[in-house]
Amino acid sequence: MQVKTRVQLSLMMFLEFFIWGAWFVTMGTHLGTNLNSTGGEVGTAYMTQAWGAIVAPFVIGLIADRYFAAQKLLGVLHLLGAGLLYLLGNAADFTTFYPYVLAYMLIYMPTLALVNSVAFNQMKDPSKQFASIRFWGTVGWILQGVLIGYVLLWESKDMLKMTFTLAAVASAFLGLYSFTLPNTPPPAKGQKANFREIVGADALGILKDRNYLVFFISSVLICIPLAFYYSFANPFLNEVGMENAAGNMSFGQISEAVFLLLLPIFLKRFGLKTTILIGMLAWVVRYSLFAFGDAGSNIWMLFLGIILHGICYDFFFVSGQIFTDYKAGEKIRSAAQGLITLATYGVGMLIGFKIAGVIVDNYTLADGLHTWKDIWIVPSGIAGLVLIFFLLAFKNEKIVIDN
Template identity: 65%
Template sequence: MNIKTKLQLSFMMFLEFFIWGGWFVTLGTFLGNNLEATAGQSSMAFSTQSWGAIIAPFIIGLIADRYFNAERILGVLHLIGAFLMYQMYQSTDFTAFYPYVLGYMILYMPTLALVNSISFNQMKDPAKEFSNIRVFGTIGWIIAGLVISYLFVWDSPEALKAGMLKNTFLMAGIASAVLGLFSFTLPKTPPTVNKNEKVTISDMLGLDALKLLKDKNFLVFFISSVLICIPLAFYYQNANPFLAEIGLPNPTGKMAIGQISEALFILALPFFFTKFGFKKTILIGMLAWTVRYLLFAYGNADELSFMLIIGIALHGICYDFFFVSGQIYTDTKAGEKYKSAAQGLITLATYGVGMLIGFWIAGLITDSLTLEDGTHAWDSIWIYPAAFAAVVFILFALIFKNEKVEYKS
């Protein structure tokens, strides 16, 4: 790959995740402060990610893979996304806001697959080359958080009272417009499927991989993957509002520690696979979810703020040790025939079904523990996902039989 192409793909990845990290992390805080949304309404807004994940395979399978170049679809989706971001920026109540965020996520989630397709199409050895490009996405997410907290200070108590957090949508909208226009300069990535070739719903959703569920171990892993997304939803939906409400300075910037941790711990994954094996690595990831939420429950923004920072920093273990390990496990179980279908099925089950259930439960529990003055009993709220992750940990430890899984980078 020549240097020009590397720079193009790296900038594409940077903007792709700068956009997502630039508004999604602070969404819960924005909804509560600017739109006076309930936790139930916040769960509806966060659930648009899941609806987008469920609908994305249809957009990719019916349009992107069959009729148009991937870079052109990416450009169009982000230009429309820029308009929807501007509409969210202007929204003054949840009723007006929700249709725009739903429409945006339906359009944004397919772009995650598109940027991967564009990148893979330029690589001779994706296993070695892709991580060097994808890391710029993580950097983009980190920079977005730092910009919000330390450059513009939109998440400070004074700025929150002034409603300044809505500017995150304007920032993300501008970045979306830039990526939309830039996409038309990217290397050409033509359709991968003949438009006359029949593609079934089963193909698009990866349902052929359901045959893998006959394997008891894979079935246990599959169910555990869906269940662990319930505590994950609590983090996405509640972490930023929680940190902002209890008065932790620069909460969005500090949450970027989680992405730094994610980038570092993925480098440690081969060691853990070799040293402890797949089952113990997965269990470490599950246990980290319980520990994280207990730290959130008993920490505070004063002398125990270090507990909150450690909880955020555990994100690398929480995410990499379970989800990345799970992708590797799925790849080894599926084999060549069902490889793509199996990954698609896991994505649909976790970010689609699992997170959808998780956001709904998180909304119900958070609403039920909202106090009369509008604050929340956070110590009680965080106990629920901690306990749930602990139950999943115990069930997986007891039922899943250990088997050898080779790490594939």
């Protein structure tokens, strides 16, 4: 790959995830603090990510794959997104805020697939080249947290609405920049749309494999505790008095990058089942640390809970992507990955955000504060039950990991 192309793709990934992280991490805090939203409303706002994940395959399968070059559609969607992000920052109440965030996530989630398409189209060997490009997306997510939490100090100055303006500017830039990216023509131009392919239905046969069915069910269920972290970790850290919470949460992405490099070693040495169980156990421990930690002498528990994000995410979800690829084979590889993504980030997260909102409302006090210990015990317990189910039902099997 030419140096110019590598730089272009790396900047594209950097901006893609900088934009998402800039407002998504602190949205729950903004809604609760500045718009006086309930826990249920916060959960409903985060559910838009799941609706976007459900809609994304149709946008890509029906439009991007057949009619428009990926980089051009990417540019149009981010330019539209910039306008919506600006409107989000100026929304005065949740009733005004929600339609904008729903519209935004419906057009943002498809861009995650579009940036991958643009990148893959320039690679001769994606298995070796993609990770180094995708790495810059993680850097983008980390940098926004450092910028908002440590440099701009927007959480401490009640300036969280400015995170949407920051994201809007970055989105507008990526929108214009996208038109300079290498051409990625529609791969299925002129072909008739196949509904089964679009929704990943061709991969349903993989669920006949008992082990994969157990993993599939576990994946949907583990998204419930995951939703608690995405929607309420930042409001929790701010409420208990942790300074620069958004910046501190970026350590979770640093951890994710580190454990992504360690994952092949764990899979090879301990096997798939043990690696996934370690990931599940990390969810149990993380939420227990949140339940009993505080911003005083036990602040180390909060930091450790944040740092465990790498094990929580990589050891379960990335291992699952590898397992899905292994089980599916070349013929239905893309369909299988689409199916598991739809089930987790779509259905699983939709359920998770709804439950998280209900639980937080149930433990909200009259003064607007929360009994966080009672809240975090719930996702910890759910993760524990999923762990027991997976431990008893999944039979270990050896998979080959390419070096």
